[in-house]
Amino acid sequence: MPTKEMAWPRQPTDRQWLQPEGDDPRTLYQMLMVSQERFGDEPCFGFIPAPGMPRVHLTYNEFGDLATSVAKGLRDIGVEKDDRVAIIVDNSVEWAALSYGANALGAAYTAMYTHQHGKDWAYIINDSTPKAVAVANTEVLDKLCGALEDDAWPASGIILLGDDEPNELPPEGVEVRAWKDLVQAGRGAEDLAEIADDWQALSTLIYTSGTTGNPKGVMLSNWNTLSNVLCVQGVFELYPGDKNAAFLPWAHSFGSTFDLHWMIRMGVHINLISDLTKIADECIEIKPAALLAVPRVWNKFYDRVNSQFESATGLKKMFIGKAQKAASKRIAKAGVECDAVPPSGFFDKLWDKLVWAKVRARFGGNIRFCMSGAAALSPDVASFVQKVGFNCYEGYGLTETSPLVAANGWMGKGMSRLNTVGMPANGVRVEIDTSAWDDPDRPDEGEIIVYGPNIMQGYWNLPEATAEVMTEDGGFRTGDLGKMVDGYLSITGRVKSQFKLENGKYVSPAPLEENLKLSPLVEQAVLDGRNMKNTFLIVHPSLDVLRKEASAAGVSVPADNAAMCADAGVKSWLLTNLTENNMLAPKWKGYEVARNIILDPVEWSVDNDMMTPSMKVKLRNLLSHHEEAINSL
Numbered sequence: 206m207p208t209k210e211m212a213w214p215r216q217p218t219d220r221q222w223l224q225p226e227g228d229d230p231r232t233l234y235q236m237l238m239v240s241q242e243r244f245g246d247e248p249c250f251g252f253i254p255a256p257g258m259p260r261v262h263l264t265y266n267e268f269g270d271l272a273t274s275v276a277k278g279l280r281d282i283g284v285e286k287d288d289r290v291a292i293i294v295d296n297s298v299e300w301a302a303l304s305y306g307a308n309a310l311g312a313a314y315t316a317m318y319t320h321q322h323g324k325d326w327a328y329i330i331n332d333s334t335p336k337a338v339a340v341a342n343t344e345v346l347d348k349l350c351g352a353l354e355d356d357a358w359p360a361s362g363i364i365l366l367g368d369d370e371p372n373e374l375p376p377e378g379v380e381v382r383a384w385k386d387l388v389q390a391g392r393g394a395e396d397l398a399e400i401a402d403d404w405q406a407l408s409t410l411i412y413t414s415g416t417t418g419n420p421k422g423v424m425l426s427n428w429n430t431l432s433n434v435l436c437v438q439g440v441f442e443l444y445p446g447d448k449n450a451a452f453l454p455w456a457h458s459f460g461s462t463f464d465l466h467w468m469i470r471m472g473v474h475i476n477l478i479s480d481l482t483k484i485a486d487e488c489i490e491i492k493p494a495a496l497l498a499v500p501r502v503w504n505k506f507y508d509r510v511n512s513q514f515e516s517a518t519g520l521k522k523m524f525i526g527k528a529q530k531a532a533s534k535r536i537a538k539a540g541v542e543c544d545a546v547p548p549s550g551f552f553d554k555l556w557d558k559l560v561w562a563k564v565r566a567r568f569g570g571n572i573r574f575c576m577s578g579a580a581a582l583s584p585d586v587a588s589f590v591q592k593v594g595f596n597c598y599e600g601y602g603l604t605e606t607s608p609l610v611a612a613n614g615w616m617g618k619g620m621s622r623l624n625t626v627g628m629p630a631n632g633v634r635v636e637i638d639t640s641a642w643d644d645p646d647r648p649d650e651g652e653i654i655v656y657g658p659n660i661m662q663g664y665w666n667l668p669e670a671t672a673e674v675m676t677e678d679g680g681f682r683t684g685d686l687g688k689m690v691d692g693y694l695s696i697t698g699r700v701k702s703q704f705k706l707e708n709g710k711y712v713s714p715a716p717l718e719e720n721l722k723l724s725p726l727v728e729q730a731v732l733d734g735r736n737m738k739n740t741f742l743i744v745h746p747s748l749d750v751l752r753k754e755a756s757a758a759g760v761s762v763p764a765d766n767a768a769m770c771a772d773a774g775v776k777s778w779l780l781t782n783l784t785e786n787n788m789l790a791p792k793w794k795g796y797e798v799a800r801n802i803i804l805d806p807v808e809w810s811v812d813n814d815m816m817t818p819s820m821k822v823k824l825r826n827l828l829s830h831h832e833e834a835i836n837s838l
Contacts, residue, residue, distance in 0.1 A: 209444045210444070211443065211445075211471070212438075212470070212471050213439050213470065214438075215439035216435055218631060224404060225404050230431060231427065231428075232308055232400075232401055233304070233408055233427060233430065234272070234276070234305050234308040235400065235402070236434070236466070236470055237272060237469055238400075240269075241269030243472065245264065245265055245266050246264045247265055247472060247474070248265075249263050249264055249267070249469070249474065249475065250262065250263040250268055250474075250475050250476075250477070251476040251477065251491070253479040256479070260476070260490070263298060268301070268302070270392075271298070271302045272306050273309065273391075273397070274306075276306035276391070276397060277394040277396070278306070278388060278390050278394065279306055279310060279337065279387075279391075280310055281390060282337060282361045282362065282387070283336060283337075284361060285310065285336070286312065287406075288307075288310075288312040288336040289307075289315055289333050289334065290303060290336065290337050290339070291316075291317065291330060291337070292304070292316040292317065292339050292456075293317045293318075293319060293321075293326060293338065293341060293345050293349070294340065294341040295319050295454075296455050296477055299339070299366055300455055301465060304409070304465075308427070309400055311401030313407040313409055313410055314408075315329065315335065315409065315411070316411070316461075318454060319345055320818065321818045322352075323352030325818070326348075326352055327354070327357065329412050329422070330353060330357055331354075331357050332422060332665065332666065333410050333422055336359055336360055336361045337359050337362060338362075338364070339364040339365075340364070340365055340366065341366055341367070342365075342366060342369065343365070343370075343371055346372070347373040349363075349375075350373035353375070355376045361380075362379050362380035362382060363375060363380070364384055364387055365383055366384045404426065405427070405428060406426060406427060407424055407426060408425060410422040410423065411456070411461075411604050413604055414817030414819045421670060422664060422665030422666070423604045423661050424662040424664065425458075425607055425661055426662055429607040429659055429661060430461075430607050432657070432658035432659055433463075433467075433608070433609045433630070434467050434470050436609070436615075436633075437467060437612075437630070441574055441576075441598075441614060441615070442574060443471045443473055443495060443573075444472075445471070446473075447473050447474065447493075447495065448491050448492060448493045448494060449468055449473055449476060449494065449495045449496070450488050450569075451468070451497075452478035452484060452498075453497055453499070453579075456818070457604075457819050458602070458604045458608040459578045462609070463609075473494075473495070476491045484502065485567050488567070488568045489567070489568075489569050490569075492569035492571040493568070493572060494572060494573050495572065495573065495574055496572055497575070497577075499577065499820075500577055500580050500581065501580075501722075501820075503575075503587075503590060503597075504722055507585075507590075507723065510564055512725060524556060524559045525560055527552075528557065528559065528560035528561055529560075531552065531557070532548075532556075532592040533592065535548065536592065542588075542622055543596065543598055543599075543614065543621035543622075543623065544614075544618050544619060545591060545596045546591075547594075557594070562594075564594075565595070573596065574598060574614065576598050576599075576612070576614070577598070577600070578600045578601070578608070579819075580719065581715060581719045582599045582719075583719055583723055584624050587623055588623065598613040598614030598615075598627070599612070599613055599627070600612030600613070600626060600627070601626035601694065601696055602659075603681075605660070605661045605674070606633075606661070606681060606683075608659075609630050610629060610630065610653075610655050610659070610694075611629045611630060611633070611635065613627035616628050622693050625690075625695045626694050626695070627694070628693055628694070630659075632658055632659075633656070633657035635654070635655055635694055636654045636656070636680065637649075637688060638652045644703075644711040646710075646711070650687065650697055652682055652683065653685045653687045653696075654682055654683065655680060655681045655683060656679060656681075684699060684701060685698070685699055686698040686703065697716070698715050698716065699713075699715060702715060702824070704733065704736075705735065706735075706736075706739070706796060707736060707738045708796065710794075710796045712734065712740060716792075717732050717788075718732055720788075720792055720793075721783060721787050721788075724783060725747060725750050726746055726747055726750055726754060726783070727745075727747065727783070728747050729809050729822070731743045731744075731822055731824065734799075737838075739801070740796075740797060740798070740800070741799050741800065741835070741838055742780070742802045743802075743803045743827060743828075743831055744779070744803070744804055745804075745805045745806075745807070745809055746779065746804055751775070755775055755778050760774050760775060760778045766806040767806045769804075769806070770805065770806040776804055779804070780799065780802040783799075784798060801838045805831070809827065815827055815830070
């Protein structure tokens, strides 16, 4: 068999990162054009047009031509250099074509989530003043019509995806044009007179979650994003024609930079997951080589597989025990973390075939590596994924850093470390400001400050907010706590989310909360206790699992979910269970272990204003909602 070659070589470690050089693409659209030329008739996108339909595929030529037609269509409705185009659309070929089409003109795209509140859309549209807004369907348009003031509608109107005629209409004079009409007009239009070429130009405005107020528009240039893409090209094992399973939202920087732009650069066949509740089912069909996900996905995988292992009996149970021992022994002997170690020897290969190969098959059986980002990944979960036989690498970054700051995996095999997010990426420098943190028990920790080509241009229309987070020498204050050991970065919490107990001890809740979510009894968890004697938990439990497990333990469980969550016996049993199984040393110190628990029967979501669109808890709202229960502790 011929040896596979990556589309692009790894960047030299001593290159300059201040600006593009040589044959570096200068804009995202230019990057797409190079990929279209190189990969032509190879598949670029795979997607399911509607439930029950087979997957449809587009080649790089077809997608490149579509993006160019969209650019011409946008130009002909009045979109120009330095304008913005807003996108309220889920991940789709149309989303990608709009982002690249706008980029070809030197315009920036700003993407929103279809499940956001109408008031959030209205705020972002008022703030970013886009020339045109693309909406996913008539339902989104109806909600937008109810949220947007008459004078806030875009000058070049609305682009409506789908085949349905609009129900609600914007004010008179604001045109609603069908997506297919825009594309058709673009296909027949004159070629672009010039292709945008400014690597410093704004390519996207990504609005942060707004956990403590209105979202802020993060200004990312072409080079901010491209420097992230180029620094990982040729590093992770991705070959032209490989498939990925894309479900991270492209409205988020982790999703757009790595599940879209990086894949396009590397000639990957991007396959969109159509139903988030059936990721594993669709992966069996897609057989991806790479899978990028947030910890919640890996936690669920860990819970499901381990619960099936625990319920196994007879020979199956014996095989599982042998497979786990063999994998642990093999990995320990190799002395590596995060990297998969192939089985060797007759019995090791036998146990792998009987147990781990079947687990790998749940994701299509073809995965070479996994990446986890956007929140802390438990080392227990990472170690388990390594045992399964996947290379599992955790990265760290923020919207303001495009997003990559550091990651395991990119340094080479055998170089990754658990309990860290690896080394800073090529061209990125990290400093720890210990003056921002005054816990005498942890003197080596401080606020993480990042320098590099990935640092945002600032917050849109917010010079004061920008000045608050930027240092005089161009560093970005992340607000995250961390430490550097031997060149490896560890994240230990958030500066603002730390709290001090009555005894003066500091608690960093984020990693502890992630640890709690490994319990099959817990769906969502928050740890708090500022200025109190002890910490307490607010938990939205896995209701069915809690009912079943507590009943099996002899607890009298009320039939109603709300009553179950309010029941003293149920709460006491769950707190004991979590104390004995999850809140354990050395991860938990004695003063961090919660002494009280509040159970919330309602899932925290964007709809009830307990979560941001990027799925971060709005702590202030949650604490306010449970204020009476907290005061009575």
